[in-house]
Amino acid sequence: MILEVISTILLILGAFFSLTGAIGLFRFPDFFTRVHAASVTDSIATILIITGLILRTDFDLVAVKLLFILIFLLLTSPTASHALAKSARHGGLLTLAEIRESKKGDND
Amino acid sequence: MVELIDLVLLGMLAITALRVIFLKDLFAVVMLFGLYSFLSALIFVNLDAVDVAFTEAAVGAGISTVLMLGTLALTGRKEKANNHTALLPLLVVIITGAALIYGTLDMPPFGHPDNPAHQHVAPRYIEESPKEIGLPNMVTSVLASYRAFDTLGETAVVFAAAIGVLSLLGMPKPGGVAIDSGLKSHLVLRVVAKLVIPMTILFALYVQFHGDYGPGGGFQAGVIAAAAVILYALVFGLPLATHVVRPNFLKVLAALGVLIYAGTGVTSFFLGGNFLDYNVLASDPVVGQHIGIIVIEFGIGITVFAAMLGIFYGFAAQAERTNIQ
């Protein structure tokens, strides 16, 4: 019973965090802040939701598989975001502050 | 609930397909196609086709996207403006679509248990296969035993396709020098890839041998194992990957898998049964079926692994060659 209550809280929190991440994907001004919004909330939502689901199992093979998914997602998802941001940086994408800076330079 | 999720996902798919029509940037088209495969695999999960979803996620979304990106790297990523009138194709499509929708009205309602599709052979598969074959996964039973001859044909098609691609593109030459890859500077990526690749191969083995009890089997396992080597080739460069899994070795493997499959059939032949009749492989028919299915799934896994990896090598070799020039 207590496990189910904890699991419910974790699931709802996870859902809330992933929703904020998705909103951030639209509301943040430049690409790097958007990556930040997406990847940070991705990690926390994954941890919360999968832990919430593990509490609902009988701690058998299903729980082990969920743990495997958690480890796998925690390894790959931030790596992918990091590599993407790095590649965007190499591709010449600027942050908002830098764009403002360069515009100021143009006006002078 | 199932219908609601189904409707939402189908709606997403329709929007994605529409967007693909109007995009001129082929890179974006390929990305959206990957998304399309992902969403359709989700629909398959929702409609209870877990094995199909497994295959679509691994093959459709994974290998297809990688191959299409490889092609784009060789052919350029912008579609040129096209001065055809779009009117005639649109007319053809609308007429065909209207005819098909008119045709669906004669079809039985979606998901109804009394539909003709569920009346003839399906009840037998559902009721008898756990007793006759002794496996919980009916899809594996039907795939590898009842319709084994069909699957042999499909394995041969995959093998033939690999031969076709290799004769068109050629294999990478072993012992090439690694060109400096931009991913060299991605240190985090390299470390994580080293962790992920062994896990992937382990997972492929699990899928291969657990396919009798859960979703999975030779086709999926072969693709996942190939995906592990593809990941290695993408991060550490093609020459290192060809050093680990040699192209010539792959050619042997691809043929070997088909031979194992057909050889099982011939063995059952000599033991007094029909072609691919596993009942005669052991004194107890159910044990015989089990042996037969494990052996031929192994053959499928080997062929699919070798064929998919060989196809990737073909494309990657072309890309490396043009990059050097």
Next chain:
Amino acid sequence: MLALAATSVAILSVMALALARALKADTVYDRILGVNMVGTKTALFIAIMGFLNGRPDFLDIAIVYALINFIGMIAVLRFFEYTASEPDEDTQEKSK
């Protein structure tokens, strides 16, 4: 059960938002970000759906999703590397 259903609806709407981002992107990197987010959320969605339908033994599919999503990302980055010399107008112009 209600919590599971609510979470699945939330994840589905997150997927819809990420899909919208992927369909209507300012830069090519935004598009990849959207696609990547759909991928990770699908893995979670499949896990939740297994519990909703009462058959949580199909989690293998979620693992495949996570794996293929990662490989797709790496393939995309590798693709950029090959085509880096080509001029890439929509990254520069609209990099707001």
Next chain:
Amino acid sequence: MSFIVDYYNYWIVVFLMMAGFYIVISANNLVKKIVGLNIFQTSVFMMYISIGKVQGGSAPIVADGITSYSNPLPHVLILTAIVVGVATTAVGLALVVRIKRAYGTVEENEFEDKDALI
């Protein structure tokens, strides 16, 4: 109303199929044509899987306490069709790469013009 619930699945599948068909016949670029072909193909897969679905059924893997399973036969047909579909897509893409090598372009009208010159 029940009419829509009974058939919406088929209708959206037909829409997807026509979207793929439209791309195949209207696009000029061969890679885009292959993407269209794949969209078409996936819609056919979805048609089969929709036919195999049984309402209230479960995935066709035997488990305790489940009495109604979906039809496993379409799953088998489509599973192999997906792998074969990717294999044929790979052959198509390989041909595109060779066409690019031979003609220097993958736009249909351009290499047809070049063909006409020969």
